[in-house]
Structures are given as C-alpha cells and as structure tokens.
Amino acid sequence: MNPTRTIAEFVVEARDLPPVAIDEAKRTLVNVLAISISASEHPSSKRFIEWARAEGATERSTVIGSDLRTSPRTAAEVNGFLAHLQDYDDTHFPTILHPSAPVWPAVLAAAEERGANGLQALSAFALGEEVACRLALSVHPWHYDMGWHITGTTGVVGAAAGAGRVLGLDADRMVNALGIAGTQAGGIREVFGTDAKPMHAAKAAGNGYQAAAFASLGLNAAPDIIGGRRGFWAVLSPNGHNEAALVEHLGSHWELTQNGLKPYANGVVSHPIQDGVIRLRNEHGLRPEQVAKIEARGNPLIVELMNRPEPKTGLDGKFSFQHCAAAALVDGAGHDAQFSDARVADPVIAALRSKVSAITDPAIPEHEVYVTITLTDGREVSTHVEHASGSPENPLTDDVLDTKFRALVEPVYGPARASQLLDVARNLEGAANLSELLRLAAR
C-alpha cells in the first residue's frame, strides 16, 4: 500500500470529471479572480510585484491585476499571494484549508505555458483541489492543532498535482512531483495577521508548480512522500492521521464539495457571528448607539484564532472577531471596505468593539453560533446561526457570487470589463485556451 502512488494514479488517469467538480472549479475561479484583482491594489501586493519585476524573466505568464508578465513559477507565487492576501478566498470547511490560493495559480501557470484548453484547466484544478482537501482531511485536526497552516502544507501538494496534470506527467513522474512538493510543505500559524500568511499560499503555488516542472525534467524524490516512514504523515502530523480520508472512494466521493466561498473578507471562524449580527441589525434596525453589549456563544476557535480586542491595522482587523462583529453592526457587511486601516481606527467601530465578547463551548461546532445583543434600554435580541453563509450546507448562490465579483472587480477595472471577464470565466469549459481569460484578468 502506497498512498502517494494511489493519489498520483488517480490524478493522472481521471477522465470526464463530473459536473459537480467542473462547476466547483468555475465558481472558485470566479472567486479567485475577483479577490486577486482587488488585492492587486494593496501595498504589500505592490511590493511583491516590484520584487518580481526586478527579478525579470522570460515573459511567459500572466500576473492577475498587473501588467507584469514573468516566468510561470514567479507568476504562480505572485498570484498565490494575491489570492490569499485579503482572507477572502474559499474554505474547505472540515479542515479550514483554503485550496484555491495555492492550487489555481499553479494550474494557471502550467495551463498558460502549455496552451491548455478551458476544460483541461478546470479539470486539473479540480484534481489538485481534491488532493489538497483529502490530504488536509487525512491529518485533521492533529496537524492544524500543532500549529501548521494547512493551506501552505497541503496546498503545495495540491498545486503540484494540478500543475503536473496540465504538464501531462505520467504516474511515476507525478509521484516525483508530489515528493518534491511534499518535502517543501511549510507555513506555521505564528505569522497569522502578517504579510507572511499569504506568503504561504504564494510559496505553495510557486513551489508546487516548480515541483511539477522538475519532475517533468526527470528529477526524482521518494516513492511515498505521504505515507513513508519519515514522510508527511509521520513528520508533520505525528499525533495522528487517517489514511482512508486520503485514498478511499477516489472519483466517486468528491471532497471538494465541502469547499465554500466566503461572504466576508476575514477569518472564517467569525463568519457565523457576522451572519447573526447582520441578521439582528436588519431585523431590528439597530444603530451602534443603541448597543450596550454583543455576546457570541460558539466554538473555542473563535477566541483561539481571532481574539484581538484592539486591532491596529486593517489586516489585524481580519483576525479580530470583535472588529468583525462591530463592523457588521455598523456597516451591515464584511467586505474589503470594512478592513481598511481607517475603518479599524474609526471611533464608532472602536467603541463598539469594546462591547463585543465571546463565550466558548467546545460542544458548539465551528459553523454555528448563538448571538445575543443587549440594548442600552435593557432589551435583549438574539438569534441562532446553524450554518454560516458560504458553508457547504448554505452555499453562496451564483447570483451572490456574481455580486461579490462585481463588488471587487468594478472599482479596479470598471463595470464593462468586469462583465466581460465574468462571462469568459463562467463559460471557460468551452474555451480553446486561456488567452482571453488571462488578458482580461491582467491589468
């Protein structure tokens, strides 16, 4: 039994993916294009692109939201950074993996290089995503609990799988691609809330692409990077792993169906709170000056990952459940606009943040929350969110996703080009190549 080879053969041999996989690939592409174009305006993105421009390269590959053309590896890195910078990407709910940010950029780089058609690119992404989600599930919760950022560690393996599929690797070379990628698995949670967090997705995308390219040139690695004695499971998840989650029912069960798209541009564990606050705000017409207290009762991860009562920057605010709840009450939303430095410094929101608290209960799952708002007149209003919007049980509709796309892309490219790009992405399975998509995605 060699689980790495099982995965490699699945990725190499899969034919005619089911509509649920192709549709997932298209929806995540719409989402990743929107958030990446929006993120290209951020100062950290501009620094990364400035560095890539100075590196120079044969101009083979598109950087989203930029006029830079560069090498496939460097393009994959920049695009990975853009896709994860604003924490507005997708989430595999069982594991909190964000699969698109590492996998899509690696697949786009390989697909542009090889002139792959739309269906080939969508299929390769779906297979890479499936590998990342299953590898993540096979080490959850032990791996994340140790302190690993699962998006970096399993993302690089999914990125190699997706890029390797486009490059047409055979099973032996796919095993090498997964091996070269898997031994580079990295990214720790200590850097959450800094530029180094999206760097995990950047490097997973670039290293995953590079691993596939190296394997195609004949470089080798271990025969079983996942299950070997000193492999991924043993070293990066010593407290436990679940082999069945990785290899059982490949091609019949699709773990990618457990991936969801975010309605809010921040850490996913506070999404149920934002749903609840916005619901109560809208139902009762609440204004900030009426609120004495906002209390959320939910999973301990809310406090473990997002307890920042006094965030200083917009990025900090994305990891503050207090800010997320306060901004949701004041603005009724959690888009990028709610996570600017100015919005975090706003005195009305800051005052309201100090009135937000959480009571944690391990019996309450991550997707659920009870929100109670106490008003200054003594009244209490409360609500129960069973499944956050954007979760697999309560997915964004295509219409809501299109609205998110326009909200993020129109300020950068204007409504006409936003519509064109959305239209091309929504019909990608019929495209002969990715040229039109990438021309519209670049600046």
Add this chain to the structure above:
Amino acid sequence: MNPTRTIAEFVVEARDLPPVAIDEAKRTLVNVLAISISASEHPSSKRFIEWARAEGATERSTVIGSDLRTSPRTAAEVNGFLAHLQDYDDTHFPTILHPSAPVWPAVLAAAEERGANGLQALSAFALGEEVACRLALSVHPWHYDMGWHITGTTGVVGAAAGAGRVLGLDADRMVNALGIAGTQAGGIREVFGTDAKPMHAAKAAGNGYQAAAFASLGLNAAPDIIGGRRGFWAVLSPNGHNEAALVEHLGSHWELTQNGLKPYANGVVSHPIQDGVIRLRNEHGLRPEQVAKIEARGNPLIVELMNRPEPKTGLDGKFSFQHCAAAALVDGAGHDAQFSDARVADPVIAALRSKVSAITDPAIPEHEVYVTITLTDGREVSTHVEHASGSPENPLTDDVLDTKFRALVEPVYGPARASQLLDVARNLEGAANLSELLRLAAR
C-alpha cells in the same frame, strides 16, 4: 524575552568578527566552490540549470560552474543545489547540519547584487552560519529525530540572516526576514538519497535570500518566529528545545567552530568507518581478495541513516555504509569517483559490500568507531577511530583542503584556473568586491 529579536540584533550589530570566524568563512568558501564546480557536471544539476535558463531573468547573479546569469533568488537556488548535491559539503558536528549549502548561496547572491566587499561577504556568511548552527543546536536532537532535515529547516533562517546582513537590514527588518524565512522551514528525511535532498538546500538558500529581500521592501512577519506560541520551536520541535543554545554568549562563543569539512563525498555518519578501513588497508597492505569480513562497531545512526546493503546508483552509494567501507578498502578513498554508478556496480566492490556489517551501540558517539577486519586466512586486524578526520577535533589542514579543492576543480577548469580561483578565495578579505571570485567560479 524574545529570542528572535536577540538573534536579529546580534546579526545586525556585530562588528569586527574574530579571526576564527573569518577563517571559517574562507575555508567553507573554498570547500563550497570546489564541490559546486564539481557538481555542475552532474545530470541533475544540468536539469536544474536548464529549468532556470528557461525561467529567464535579469542577469544580475552568477551560477557557479555555469555560464548562466540569472536573478539573485534563482542563482541562490541553483547554487544551493550544487553545494549539497554530492553530500560533500561541511557538517556542524553536534547536529549534522550542513550550513554552507543554504547560507553561502544566499550571501553570494546578496553580495553580488550590492557590490559588497570580501570582508563584508565573509562576515555575513559567518553570522548566517552562526544563526543556523545555534538554531540547529537549540532543537537537537528532538527535531532531527522527528524526521526533519535540519539543513533545510534551520538553513533557511541562517540564509535570511546572512543575506539580510549584506542587504543592511535594521533590527526590525531583520526580525521580519527571519520570520518570513522561518515560516518556510521545510525538508523531511523521507527524500534522502534522491534529487529532493539537495533541493532542500536549494530552496533554503533561495527562500532565505527572498525573505531578506522582502523584508528590505517592508513586508512583515511575526515578532518572534522562533519562540512564539506557534513558532519554530513549538511546531517543528514539540518534544523539546534549548533556548540557551540559541542566545547565550553570542559573540563570545562561536558555534561555527564546531563545523567540519568532509574528507569523503558521502553521509558523515560513516566517515569514522572509512577512516578506520583506510588506516587498516594502508597499515597492512590489504587487498579485497584477502578480506572475509569488515565489521564496524559504532553509533546506531550508522544503520538508521546509511543501511543500504545493495545500492543501485552512485547517489544510493553515498547512503550505504557498506559501499563506503568497501570502496575505502578497494580504492583507499571516498571522493566523487567512488560514487559513480559504474563504481557502485563494480563486481569487486559489490562482492566486498556483502561482507560489511555494523554492530550498533548507543553508548558510542557518532564521531567514533571500532573497525575489525577478518582476513580469509583467519587473522583479525582492528583499529579505533576516536574522532573522524574533518571533525572539529581532527580538522582538515589547509593543505588537505587545498588538495580536495584541486581534485574537484581541476577536472572541470584545469589546473591554472583552479589555482587562480583558490588564490582569490584564500585572500577574499582584501577584495573590493566579489567580481573576480565569481568570474572565475562561473563557467
């Protein structure tokens, strides 16, 4: 107490390094140039360089042993691969870290970019090496025992420190460089014996350089990547760490003095065996047909890391204590020539390999071994190696190092150019920049 900041301040503020540090930097440079030039002839190196050439780049940086000029990050990657490919680089004996392969390429890339002088480059390397050695010591043996390749994981942090020193980072930015690098720490032992092992050094060098460059552009990371709650110690060495080894007596105790240069082109744990076999061979004039049995009594790592009774390739042979011992008896050496595919397939060596065995005893330290050779006439000869040649207690002399340099470089560049390059490296502290050194090191 923030150990990351302590290290960052040391690297930024150190002035007038002692001769022991500068001399170590020069000796490791002579060694790394020799092994990299030799390694540039290897098919795997040619594939890596072919890939880098296709990536393309602004031609800012030298690739050793090649006519390729590329970007600093890509040059650091290729040079890291070359420096570690043949397992002929240096070894920090307390931890089995190989510090030069990740650190020198990052320092060279930054120094060429900035026009640093020889003394600045040597000082930056020594500081980067000191950081890598101390970080390695702070997690040894727990980290390596878990399955981590310590050269990749601590090397990237040392590479960022060395490159960041050349780039003139202040302490705040040095903390960010160490953070961006530290969260990328990776490389697992599962891939030993494959192309993915030198890839660890390659990526540590490239990622370390890139981390320093990103920090210089203002990108940030966590304030304490090493000691933080979800930092390097907690996540990559959960079974233990030793803070004092990282931060005590910085600038007075130099851990880099515990680094040694290899007399043999293979895994270091079998070096004492090779010393013993060659000593007995030369003292008793032993020929292969006289030998019935070669028995080594030593540390269990011999078997754990290098038990490959039937290696198939030259690279395999480097991780086979049986092959190392057999080749030492037949050829009296352990240079690259003893690790060709042809030499591994040689019937005399193969027959002798089957007569090599090891008895392990945890009470015997890694640098020590007892070798007994039983002859076909029934006689036994034996010897005790207390400290392997190339160890800190028994270092290579400058003359032996120069001989190794010539043995590796002359077949590639000829004796005249080898002498020129050696001369420039041996006098680097007086050079106004690295142009001459790198011109001679390139093809």
